[in-house]
Amino acid sequence: MAIEGAQTPPDVVEDVFEGHATDIEVEDTGEDTTKIQRPWNPDQIRVNTSQFSLRNILDQIDEKSIELAPDFQRLQVWHSGQKSLLVESLLLQIPLPAFYFAEDVDGSFRVVDGLQRLSTLHAFVRGGEEDGFALGKLEHLQDLKDLRFSDLPMPFQRRINNTQLIVNVIDPTTPRGVTYEIFKRINTGGTPLNAQEIRHCMSSRRSRDTLHRMTHTDAFARATGGRLTDHIRMNDREMALRFAAFWLKGVSAYHERPVMEMFLMDTTEMLDDPTKVPDGQVAELEAAFERAMSHAYLVFGEHAFRKWPEDDDYRRPINRALFESWSMALADPDHTTADLRARRDAIVEAARQRMTVDVNYLNAITSSTADRYRVDYRFKAAVADAGAGR
Structure with missing residues (x-):
């Protein structure tokens, strides 16, 4: 029965991620999230560039000096093929894109850009039987398929550990709002993080x-x-x-x-x-x-x-x-x-x-x-x- 004065309800569009319905309606906030929400003084942006070996980065992760944002569900969406191709890039000595870390006042770091890459490499090298994984889809090094890190020939293990990573470190004196805007601008993962995922990584x-x-x-x-x-x-x-x-x-x-x-x-x-x-x-x-x-x-x-x-x-x-x-x-x-x-x-x-x-x-x-x-x-x-x- 039609209701007098009723409006036609607007179409409801459900958000879909990786082919799965999320039970959340797509939201139109009307905000332009690509523009700078509030201007700042460029002198407030302090970013230093450093170079670390992957072994050093993994040691800092194990020591909790670098935090990989625990309880971050998105890390589970990387397919085995994506993980294997990332490891293969290191084995082929293909340089990875630069990482961004935000330094806290206590000297610890949060990963601003490169969280999924670092989590994947940490799981492969340091994950062991429980959290680690074996190489799957490879494009060039087919002989290494189905091998875990501990199964790789020693030269390949050294090559991975000695890989040099370029890291841009955001100084702790940089205001949090500025760091958030930097995060949005350099968010380059295979599937870009949404606003809440960014807040989670920064918090x-x-x-x-x-x-x-x-x-x-x-x-x-x-x-x-x-x-x-x-x-x-x-x-x-x-x-x-x-x-x-x-x-x-x-x-x-x-x-x-x-x-x-x-x-x-x-x-x-x-x-x-x-x-x-x-x-x-x-x-x-x-x-x-x-x-x-x-x-x-x-x-x-x-x-x-x-x-x-x-x-x-x-x-x-x-x-x-x-x-x-x-x-x-x-x-x-x-x-x-x-x-x-x-x-x-x-x-x-x-x-x-x-x-x-x-x-x-x-x-x-x-x-x-x-x-x-x-x-x-x-x-x-x-x-x-x-x-x-x-």
Whole structure:
């Protein structure tokens, strides 16, 4: 039955990666992520070039002086053929592209560009039986097929260990925002990293552990349909980070500088600094997020954070704009479980009607979603609809 005044719901496009559906709706933020978001003084950019042997780099990885961003799911997408061809390049003495490291104030390094290459080489040379791999697809050195590093003739082992790598090191005095822009510009991997993957590589353990805990609860798994945890493009961590950003800073802070990438990068820095977000506040953040996830599933069930217009029960992919606005609305401690259960039908009716007839709302969760006015509109709408039936 047609609904009077209903708008035709915009087409929903699900993001696909490596041929696999991700259960995440493609987002149009309206931001030009290729341009410099905020200008800086060129004198702030300090990059030094050094040369290291691969053996030296691998030693530093083993000593934890170089961090390979643990819990980084994207590393799993490199095919055995890609890994083998990278090793073959070293065996053929073909120079690799330069690597970029960001140095921390304590002298340790984060890999800015070349993370997948270094992870592959570390796994081959130092991985052993458990984490290592044997050479597969090779284009020239066919006699080495199916051999592990320990099986290679000693001259080949020495050649790999003695390979010289050019490393551009970003000085720790370079502002974090500048480092982030450098990262975006020199991101040259076979499959370029997305914004959250870049933030993950640049962040410290404290923020990574916080986002990991937030996305590894039963409540989060239920609310997101069980497919988002340990997402291959780290969309689970981005969802949690968006909640953290608005919970810690508020929508008003976003209005002051409405650039989503910088808003999330600033929040990552806050979470990494215990003087800005003490442990007690982190615990409150995690509790609020888990409460929001439990309430979202209680109210919307399998349609939580998904477009769900009236007279249409098709289960669409998760929408980021719906996630950030509704998770914040449902984290409000004034919404108790008993209260929401009693008003569930009224809330669902209000939300579905808005998704059907309110063209401004549909725009706010579909296109130019980073626009400050559209952010404000969807947040206010979620708060209003969450109060339906009172």
